[in-house]
Amino acid sequence: MQEVAVLGVGLHRFGKTGDDIVGTKSVTELCRHAIDQALADAGVSWKQIQAVCAASSRFSGGKGWGLNGNDVVEDMGSTGIPVYNMSAGCAAGGNAFNVGYAMVAGGVYDMVLVVGGEVMPKGMIQTSGVEEVTDPEFLRQRCVGMPGPSFWATLARRRMHEMGTTEEQYAAVTVKARKCSVHNPYARFQKEVSLQEVLASPYVSNPLRLFEICPVSNGAAAVVICSRAKARQFATNPVLVASSAVATMTFEDALPRGLAGPAPQGPSLHTEARAAVKRAFEIAGVGPQDVSVTELQDNTCYYELAFPEEWGLCQPGEAERLLLAGETAPTGRMPINPSGGFVSFGEATTAMGVFQIAELTWQLRGQSGGRQVPNARVGLAQTLGLGGNATAAILKK
Amino acid sequence: MSEEKVPCVPGLFSEENGVARVHGSRCTGCGTPYFPRSAACHNPDCSGSRMEECSYGGAGRLWSFSVADFPPPPPHKYDKPFVPYAIGVVDLDCGLRMIGQMVDQPSDLTVDARVELVIDTLYHEDGKAFTSWKFRQLAADAARSH
Numbered sequence: 001m002q003e004v005a006v007l008g009v010g011l012h013r014f015g016k017t018g019d020d021i022v023g024t025k026s027v028t029e030l031c032r033h034a035i036d037q038a039l040a041d042a043g044v045s046w047k048q049i050q051a052v053c054a055a056s057s058r059f060s061g062g063k064g065w066g067l068n069g070n071d072v073v074e075d076m077g078s079t080g081i082p083v084y085n086m087s088a089g090c091a092a093g094g095n096a097f098n099v100g101y102a103m104v105a106g107g108v109y110d111m112v113l114v115v116g117g118e119v120m121p122k123g124m125i126q127t128s129g130v131e132e133v134t135d136p137e138f139l140r141q142r143c144v145g146m147p148g149p150s151f152w153a154t155l156a157r158r159r160m161h162e163m164g165t166t167e168e169q170y171a172a173v174t175v176k177a178r179k180c181s182v183h184n185p186y187a188r189f190q191k192e193v194s195l196q197e198v199l200a201s202p203y204v205s206n207p208l209r210l211f212e213i214c215p216v217s218n219g220a221a222a223v224v225i226c227s228r229a230k231a232r233q234f235a236t237n238p239v240l241v242a243s244s245a246v247a248t249m250t251f252e253d254a255l256p257r258g259l260a261g262p263a264p265q266g267p268s269l270h271t272e273a274r275a276a277v278k279r280a281f282e283i284a285g286v287g288p289q290d291v292s293v294t295e296l297q298d299n300t301c302y303y304e305l306a307f308p309e310e311w312g313l314c315q316p317g318e319a320e321r322l323l324l325a326g327e328t329a330p331t332g333r334m335p336i337n338p339s340g341g342f343v344s345f346g347e348a349t350t351a352m353g354v355f356q357i358a359e360l361t362w363q364l365r366g367q368s369g370g371r372q373v374p375n376a377r378v379g380l381a382q383t384l385g386l387g388g389n390a391t392a393a394i395l396k397k
Numbered sequence: 398m399s400e401e402k403v404p405c406v407p408g409l410f411s412e413e414n415g416v417a418r419v420h421g422s423r424c425t426g427c428g429t430p431y432f433p434r435s436a437a438c439h440n441p442d443c444s445g446s447r448m449e450e451c452s453y454g455g456a457g458r459l460w461s462f463s464v465a466d467f468p469p470p471p472p473h474k475y476d477k478p479f480v481p482y483a484i485g486v487v488d489l490d491c492g493l494r495m496i497g498q499m500v501d502q503p504s505d506l507t508v509d510a511r512v513e514l515v516i517d518t519l520y521h522e523d524g525k526a527f528t529s530w531k532f533r534q535l536a537a538d539a540a541r542s543h
Contacts, residue, residue, distance in 0.1 A: 131472050133406050139433065141473045143405055143529045144496050145465060145519065146484045153463030154486050161461065161508040206464035206481075206503060251440055256460075256486045260421070260432040260495035263488045 004104045005231035005238035006395065007111075007224045008042025009358035010034040014188040014219035014345045017119065021188065022218040027067050028075045030220035031117040034351075035076060038113070038222040038358075043234045046076050049224070050109040053100035055092035055116035055350030056085035067117050067350050090297065092116065093221065093353025094246070094383035094391025100225055101244040101393070110230050116355070117220030118348035136258045144259070149213050152300040153205035154256065155269070159306060160207065167207055169320045171198035173301035174211050174343055176329060181340030183370030186355075188217050189344045212301040217346025221354035223361070239364045242284035242378070242394040247275035249388030257388065270310060272390035273297075277311045277382055280392035284378075288312040291394075292376040293363050294334075295356040297384045298341040307382070308334060330373045338363065338371040353391055356381035360395045405474070405519050405527040409433060412516040416454065419495075419514070419530050423451035430492045454514045457489035459534065464503045474520045474527070485532045487512055500533040511535045 012033040015021025022030065039046060054069025069083040088095040093116040100112040132138055140146050159165045175195055181187040193211060201210040231238040249255075253271040254264035281287055288311060298304045305319040313334055314322055322328055330338040339345070339359040342352065360379035362368045379395045404410065410419045421432030426445020429438055432453060438446040468479040475482075483499040483506055499506060500517055512532040519529040 133408075136433075138472060139406060139409075140496070141469070143409065143519070144484060144498055145469060145473050145475060145482065146463075146496055146498075147465055147467075147469035147473065150463035150465060150484050154461045154484070157463060157508065158461035203464065203466040205466055208463075251442075254494070256494060256496050260419075260430075260493045262429050262431075263492050263494040 001105045002107055003228035004101050004225055004241040005228045006241060006357065006361045007044070007226050007231050007234055007238060008038040008040070009361045010037025010041060010222045011186045011355060011358050012117070012220040013186045014217040014348060016188065016215075016346070017122070017218055025119070025218070027117045027119045027220070028071050030119070030218060031067065031072045031115055031222065032075055034117065034220040034222040035072070035113065035115060038224050042224040044111060044224060047079060048111050049079070049081060049113045050111045051081050051103065051113075052083045053096040053112060053114045054083060054085050055096040055353060056087045057092060057118060057350045069115065072115055088389040089385030089387050090299070090347065090349050090352060091383040091385025091389035091391050092350040093355065094381070094393065095353065095389065097223070097353055097357055097393060098244045098246045098391055101241055104225055104227055111224065111226045113222060113224055114354055114357075115220070115222040116350035116353065118350055119218045120216035120348060122216070139259055147205070149205040149208060149300070151256070152213065152302055153208045155306070156208050156300065156302040159302060163317050163320070165305065165320055168195065168199065169305070169323065170208065170212050170301045171195050172323055173304045174198045176323065177298070177337060177341045177343040180330065180338050180371045181344035184340050184344070187340045187344040188346050189340070208300055208302070212343070214299050214342035215346040217348045219345065219348035219351050219355070221351040221358055223354055223357050237397070239361045240396050242286065242396045243280045244391070244393040245276045245279035245283060246389070246391050247272045247279060248390070250275070253388070269306070270384065270390070272388050273307065273382060273384050274310050276390040276392040277380070280380070280394050284394040284396070286378055286394065290378050291380045292335070292378050293338060293360065293373040294336050294380045294382070295339060295341070295359050296336060296382045297352065298337055298343055299347065301343065304328070304336055304341070308336065330371050335373045338368065338373055340371070353381070353383040356383070357393065357395070364395055364397050401525045402518070402528050403525050405529045410516060410530045417514045417516045417530060418452040418454040420450065420452050422448045425449055432493060432495065453489060453491050453493055455490055456511055456513045456535065457487045459506065459508060459510045459512050459532070460486045460488050460494065461508055462486065462499060462503070462506050474522070476520050485512065487532050489514070498529065498531045500531050506534060
């Protein structure tokens, strides 16, 4: 196995169709911007890329609003290189990074581009769009009327019941996130919000409010990876990939994902995310105590409180106290999402796992400006996607 | 003057003599319940995967709930004007963790309360009432006498 390095990273700032940031740019245009930046950052040309791992959102049988890696390669120049289109819902970016990593580590290719990008349809994410009684998503919509955000709201309310979490504490996560976003030129929202403003935003799905749930965004992210040996030709001290892992949910998972499942024996939520993170720790040979900075998938503020506890970054029931004490801020003991997170970026589904790698790379290089985590040495990235998909990656200096 | 009632999706549930049931399956090898029907058992520790049809219903505990505060996009259906409703996640005594709309107003619900499966109208269309399974919170006294 080769050691793998992150040679270059790039982003297109996230925005909303029609705004001053992304306007009417196509997903290919957004990706080209991110790729050009990543190639320049790496110091390599398009013709040096040996393969592309694209995070694809073209759900089989679904709406297919998103990225197809072949379009990107055609746009950049049809060099004939292999393209791998990876579909894993919101975990697709992490999945594409994992496949790229595995191929470089395995010596198959030695200069791989990983890319994700989206021009999202408006409103709540509709995953399938088909009216088929064999489609569990359709049954959930038609028979129950459970829109996507309700899934998160259910979990948030259960946490309130079990841990005593308050609506003010969920709102405080957004306040913290938006404080970080002020220092991130790639975030869609770059203005602070007050606790009162968050609490004044309407419920999308009680107990979660508009400012506590990430909207959909347009954006793109790209990273160039190669072996550590090859990276030495381009950079003296490149950021290294300590591990990359993918997992799917297990049978005892307790999340209400379909219409029904066997009632769980224990509180095993997000089994795929926990397994991916645990595996990433094992492969990297590090533990939760070694993590300097975490970029986790905060589709909603709930995750910023629940995930660190589920992965052992802190004790169960401790997350609210750490948040309020400022310990999850970039200068705290457990920095979470110094980028501003999904709550500040909005979600461009397939870009997210790649965007996290870019952010961690900047953090480990010390290039994050006002959101910099002091002396960041080990970074953890995590995604969670529909269908029981999760990924985790650990980067190190 | 009773309106015609039609299941929103046929074959998934029924109501006979006032008893609501959803129609799923069960693995006779390991006992795992499924709704809707599953062609195979998902338990990796079960080598049997012998499936039989099985219906579920009765009472359970409200694990948590959320509220649809905004009209959801198609293919969701609801009566207009839209009125926010609650969606429950219920651990039925028969062993299923199941989602369903709540009959009760969101403000009346309590996590961990006892609830029961019912069949109720979800929306109206073409002069018909389209039904689905829902849950109803049981009053503390009603839960004992039910």
